[in-house]
Amino acid sequence: MRIALSVNGSVHEVDVPAHTLLVDVLREHLGLTGTHVGCDTSQCGACTVHADGRAIKSCSLLAVQAQDMVITTIEGIGDADNLHPMQASFREHHGLQCGFCTPGMIMQAIDLVENNSDLSNQGIRAGLKGNLCRCTGYHNIVRAVQAVADQRKAQGTAE
C-alpha cells in the first residue's frame, strides 16, 4: 500500500506491504540507517525514534500506523557540525563504546530530559530501562544524560 510519512521535516511516499515495520521503511526505503535494529523483539531500544515528540520503538510500529505522526530520527536532531546537546554530552562524557545502542539511547534520553524537570541518577536509570547497552556498563551514559538534565534545570531556574 502507498503511504506518506513525515520524517525529519519532509514528507516521503513509499509503496510497502501493510506488515512493513516503521524501522524497515526508515532504513531500507529512506536510507536513514542511523536508527538501528538490535533485537527486533521490543527489548533493546536501539530502534528508538520520536513519534510526535515522544520516544517509541520503531520495530514495534507498522509504518502505516505512523502516517499521521511526525517522525524524527537521530539524523533529524543534529549533524556533525551542529550536534544536539545530548549528542555533544555523550561525546563529552564518553557515553558510548561500540556505538550501536547510541542513537536509540540519545533519542530516549531526549524524551527523558524534556519530560522530567528534575532527574536523579535513579530516575535516569529507570528512564533508560528500555535501552540496552552491552559495552559501557551504563555509568557514562547516565553521566551524559545527567549533565544535560542539570544544564536544562539551571537554564530553567535562570529564566
Place this chain on the structure above:
Amino acid sequence: MYSFQYHAPTSLAEANTLFTQADDPIYIAGGMTLIPSMKQRLAQPSDVIDLAAVDELRGVTVNPDSVVVGALTTHNQVAEHQALGSILPVLAKVAAGIGDNQVRNRGTLGGSLANSDPAADYPAAVVALGATLVTNQRRIHADEFFVDLFETALSPNEIILRVEFPVPQRAAYAKFANQASGYAVVGVLVADFGDSIRVGVTGAGPCAFRGCGMEQLLQADFSAGALANSEVPNAGFNSDMHASADYRAHLVRVMGQRAVQELLEAGS
C-alpha cells in the same frame, strides 16, 4: 510477520462493519503486545483493524468521585495527567511502572485490559478499584471482566470504549517486578473506600483476581501485620522459570503487606 489487510476506521460503526466482514480479524490499539506476537507468528490475523482514529476511545475526565479514562489513553498519558494524578495517584503510579518509557508512549489502557496478560499491572488496579469497563455493547464490572489466561468477558467484536474508576479514600500498589522484563511477578493493589476494602492481585494466577481473604483480614484490622499470617491458597497459581506457585503465594502476602504499609505511611 504474515501479511494481512490493514484498516483504519474513523468510527465505531465502521470498525464493527470491517470486523464482521473479515475472515479472522483483530483490533489493534497500541500494539505493544500484538505486533511482537505477530512478528513471532504467534498471531496471524487476516485483517488488522486499527482503532487509533476512533475518537470515542479518547479522553480523560476527572470527577470528584470518579476518573474516566478513554481506552486509547497511553500509559504515559495516565502517568503524566496532573488532575488524574492528584485525585487518583495510585493509577498514575501503576501506569508509570508499566514496561519502559517507549512502551508507555504507545501502550494503551484498553489494549492492556483486553489482552489480560497475567503479569500486566493495570488489571490489579481495575479489580481493586472496582472499575467499570464501558464497551460498545454494555457495561462490565471489574469482578466479571477477567476470565482466564489472556481471556476476558469481551466477545470478539466488542471494543472497550473507556474505563470508569471510582476514587477510593486511599490506595497503594506494591509490585515485585521481574528484574529483566519489569513484568509483575506479583502485584497487589489495596484500596480503602472507607466502608470497604478491596484488594486486587496480578501476576499470581492466570488472570487478575480479588484477594478476598486479605480484604476480610484488613476489614477487621487495617494493618500490615494483619496480613502477616494470612493464608494464600496457591491452587491454580502460575509456576514458571520466574517463580513457583508457592513463591508467588508468598509474594502475594508480602506485596499485600507492603501496599498496606505504604498506604498507612502516606496517610500519616
